[in-house]
Structure formats: structure tokens, C-alpha cells
Amino acid sequence: MKYPIEKFKNIETPFYYYDFDILRDTLQNVKEEAGRHEGFRVHYAIKANANPKVLKIISEYGLGADCVSGGEIERSIECGFRPSQIVYAGVGKADWEIELSLDNDIFCFNVESLEELQIIQEIAVRKGKTANICFRINPNIGAHTHEKITTGLAENKFGIALEDMYKAIEAARTYSNIKFIGLHFHIGSQLLEMDDFIALCKKINELQDGLEEKGIHIQIINVGGGLGVDYDNPSENPIPNFKLYFDTYAQHLKLREGQEVHFELGRSITAQMGSLITKTLYVKQGTAKQFAIVDAGMTDLIRPALYQAHHKILNLSSKEAEKTYDVVGPICESSDVFDKAVRLNKVHRGDFVALQSAGAYGEIMASQYNCRRLPVGYSSDEL
Numbered sequence: 001m002k003y004p005i006e007k008f009k010n011i012e013t014p015f016y017y018y019d020f021d022i023l024r025d026t027l028q029n030v031k032e033e034a035g036r037h038e039g040f041r042v043h044y045a046i047k048a049n050a051n052p053k054v055l056k057i058i059s060e061y062g063l064g065a066d067c068v069s070g071g072e073i074e075r076s077i078e079c080g081f082r083p084s085q086i087v088y089a090g091v092g093k094a095d096w097e098i099e100l101s102l103d104n105d106i107f108c109f110n111v112e113s114l115e116e117l118q119i120i121q122e123i124a125v126r127k128g129k130t131a132n133i134c135f136r137i138n139p140n141i142g143a144h145t146h147e148k149i150t151t152g153l154a155e156n157k158f159g160i161a162l163e164d165m166y167k168a169i170e171a172a173r174t175y176s177n178i179k180f181i182g183l184h185f186h187i188g189s190q191l192l193e194m195d196d197f198i199a200l201c202k203k204i205n206e207l208q209d210g211l212e213e214k215g216i217h218i219q220i221i222n223v224g225g226g227l228g229v230d231y232d233n234p235s236e237n238p239i240p241n242f243k244l245y246f247d248t249y250a251q252h253l254k255l256r257e258g259q260e261v262h263f264e265l266g267r268s269i270t271a272q273m274g275s276l277i278t279k280t281l282y283v284k285q286g287t288a289k290q291f292a293i294v295d296a297g298m299t300d301l302i303r304p305a306l307y308q309a310h311h312k313i314l315n316l317s318s319k320e321a322e323k324t325y326d327v328v329g330p331i332c333e334s335s336d337v338f339d340k341a342v343r344l345n346k347v348h349r350g351d352f353v354a355l356q357s358a359g360a361y362g363e364i365m366a367s368q369y370n371c372r373r374l375p376v377g378y379s380s381d382e383l
């Protein structure tokens with residue numbers, strides 16, 4: 001990733017910097033690799049980064065949108081996504097969000113409970129609309145990732161239990177304004193090994209055999225997102241291995257005539273194009289260690305504090321010999337630490353520091369704790 005440091009000097013820090021060349025190369029690669037397989041359709045998971053400048057580029061590549069709130073549906077439509085390519089998931093859809101989805105004729109609701117199905121039916125009847133629905137099935141597969149981003153285990157709140165799937169399909173058939181079109185899954189995020197995706201394919205194949213025995217045909221299999229990125233070596237691996245990912249599904253998922261496979265990729269599309277740029281306020285000598293105190297904090301990038309996530313850190317302003325620092329923010333919380341014992345080119349007050357791979361779940365998860373300003377996102381197109 002290239003950093004136009006001269007231009008950074010005129011911008012208030014901290015801010016997010018998005019390299020749109022990387023974003024475009026990533027999208028081109030996603031399009032090509034998914035395009036090799038018939039019936040593969042990619043949605044971008046808006047939750048990863050909903051900056052309008054970013055969304056406009058992504059929508060230009062023809063991806064659909066995976067939304068989890070009414071706000072995301074509104075934002076994605078404003079930024080050029082077609083309602084007919086919007087899927088909407090979430091365990092707690094509010095009535096106004098269901099109404100908004102029906103008013104905009106979105107493609108599909110990913111329904112997570114029978115209770116929710118009934119409310120969608122009631123609202124659809126009132127509006128004289130038909131809602132396409134997929135059931136989100138909890139496949140009880142343990143994705144090997146951080147516990148806070150595992151979603152497909154029976155103990156998680158997401159989806160309908162496997163044993164209740166037929167009951168749900170039967171219920172959907174009795175509702176006049178509901179059209180059941182498929183099944184939805186999502187097992188977790190930041191998955192780098194294909195084994196978990198292969199386990200999901202096997203589970204789906206079993207389910208499809210069972211459905212077929214009962215004469216039930218589905219059009220859509222939505223396998224969610226989850227492809228991880230290389231947080232340790234972002235410069236060497238700016239683009240995730242989409243070829244391996246799509247080929248894995250093509251090889252292991254047994255599709256029936258006319259079926260589509262939908263993907264909901266978030267992190268793998270936006271993580272590597274973004275860095276959080278922060279300025280060093282002080283270099284403080286503690287009793288046992290040196291602290292580089294920067295002007296970004298956990299309010300700007302919460303992933304290290306929340307998930308013990310590792311973001312590679314670079315000193316953009318210095319080429320002097322490396323020293324070891326704990327890189328910390330100004331927030332009044334001891335968890336406001338970006339990383340410990342990091343080797344950085346010698347740091348001085350005023351140096352620009354980049355926290356890499358922060359384009360996904362960075363800006364969008366920022367908060368105003370401590371009455372701080374929200375970080376702004378700038379793109380390489382505008383700087």
C-alpha cells in the first residue's frame with residue numbers, strides 16, 4: 001500500500017486512508033474468480049465498511065448488498081446497490097425495518113426464527129406484498145476463529161436449529177405472502193483454512209439430499225461470508241485467495257439444476273485497502289518499557305481491544321533503526337493498547353503511524369467514547 005505522506009500533513013488525524021487501487025484490484029479479482037462458476041453471486045457485507053465512497057465503488061462492480069439493518073438498506077440503496085440484489089439478515093428485525101424492506105422490494109429476507117416469519121407475513125399482507133425468504137440455518141459447525149466472531153454453533157443466537165428446519169419450511173408454505181426460496185448459512189469470520197467451508201458444504205449436501213427426498217426444491221443456497229485476510233503480511237498479500245475460496249465451494253457443494261450460490265463477503269473485500277493513520281503525540285519512557293502514545297485510540301479502531309486482534313503497525317515518517325514500543329492511545333481505559341512490544345523505526349513526536357488492514361470493521365465500529373470526534377475516511381482518489 002502506498003501512503004501519500006505529504007498530503008497527510010494537511011489532514012486532521014486520526015483518519016482512515018483507503019487505497020482505492022487495492023479496492024478495485026480486489027473487486028476485479030472477486031468478479032473474475034466468482035464469474036468462473038455458473039450461478040455464483042457475490043454480495044458485499046455492508047457491515048464491514050459502509051463509507052459511502054467505498055460503497056459507491058463496490059456497487060459499480062455489480063455486487064449485491066448483504067444488510068443487517070434498515071440503516072444499511074437505506075445506505076446501500078443511496079450508494080447504488082440495486083434493491084433486487086439486497087439480502088437482509090438479523091435476529092432482531094424491527095417492524096419498520098421489515099416495512100422498509102418490503103417497500104423497496106429487496107431480494108430476500110434471511111429469516112432467523114418462526115416468530116419473525118409470522119411478523120413478516122403479517123406486514124406483507126398489510127402491504128399487499130410477497131416476501132422472498134431464505135431460512136438461516138444454524139449448521140452447528142465450529143469455525144476455528146475467535147470466539148466472539150463464531151456464529152454457526154448451536155450455542156450461538158443465530159439461525160434456526162437444524163432439527164427445526166422442516167417445521168419452518170412447512171410453516172412458510174402455509175403463509176399466503178411468503179415465498180420460501182432457499183437456505184442461508186454463515187459459520188464465522190476471518191477463516192483462512194478451507195476446512196470449515198468444506199465442512200459447511202458437506203452439511204449442506206446432506207440437507208439437500210433430505211430435502212430432495214421430501215420433494216422440496218430450493219433455488220438459493222447462501223453460504224454467508226467469512227473468508228479471512230492476512231493481518232500479519234498485508235503488503236505481501238493485499239488480495240485474499242478468492243480463487244481457492246470459490247473453487248472450494250465449486251468442488252464441494254453439490255448443486256442442483258438452476259441453483260444459485262450466494263456469498264456475503266465483507267472483510268475479504270475491504271480490510272486490506274484501509275489503514276488507520278495516526279500521529280504520535282508522545283514517546284514516553286516508562287519504568288520497564290517505551291510507549292508510543294498516538295492520537296488514535298480504541299474509539300477509532302476497537303478490534304485489538306475487543307478481539308485481541310493484531311494490526312500490523314508501521315512508522316511512516318522514520319527510517320531510523322528499530323526500537324521496541326507499546327503503541328497505545330489516549331483513551332482512559334487500560335485496554336486502549338494497539339499492540340505491545342512492536343518493533344518500529346525510531347518514533348518521534350509528530351511521526352505518522354499506520355495501523356494496517358483496517359478497512360473492514362474499523363471506521364464503522366468507531367465510537368465517540370470520551371466525547372471524541374469520529375474519524376473521517378479519505379480515499380486515494382480524492383487525496
Ligand code: LLP
Nearest residue numbers: 045186189190224225226264265266267361
Ligand atoms: N454474513 C453474515 C450473516 C455475517 O454475520 C457476517 C459477519 C458476514 C456475512 C460477513 O462476514 P466476513 O466476510 O466479513 O467475515 N466485527 C468483527 C467481525 C464480525 C463479523 C460479523 N458477521 C471483526 O472486527 O472481526
